[in-house]
Amino acid sequence: MTCRELTDFIADYLSGETPPDSRREFECHLKICPNCVTYLRGYQETMRLGRSAFDDEAATVPDTVPDELVEAVLSARSKSNAG
Numbered sequence: 001m002t003c004r005e006l007t008d009f010i011a012d013y014l015s016g017e018t019p020p021d022s023r024r025e026f027e028c029h030l031k032i033c034p035n036c037v038t039y040l041r042g043y044q045e046t047m048r049l050g051r052s053a054f055d056d057e058a059a060t061v062p063d064t065v066p067d068e069l070v071e072a073v074l075s076a077r078s079k080s081n082a083g
Contacts, residue, residue, distance in 0.1 A: 001025040006036050010043055 001009075001022075006029055012018045013026050030037055 001029040003029075003033060003036055003039075006030075006033075007039065010040065014044070014047075 006026060009018060009022060009026055013023065018026065030040065
């Protein structure tokens with residue numbers, strides 16, 4: 001398995017959806033390629049952080065938007081439409 005192939009299979013590997021022979025190839029490649037190990041760890045961390053962004057029960061969404069934010073967005077929008 002090449003590094004490129006590993007990146008193509010990474011999601012299936014982590015979800016357990018790869019056939020056993022492909023899984024073995026994937027794991028053998030990881031044993032000899034420190035760059036792919038680093039990539040895999042980064043991918044896993046990115047997925048963990050993405051999930052945690054939606055799992056935070058303490059986060060609340062305000063019912064209203066601050067006037068300053070509305071004004072800033074409208075100002076930026078009018079500037080982009082003008083130019």
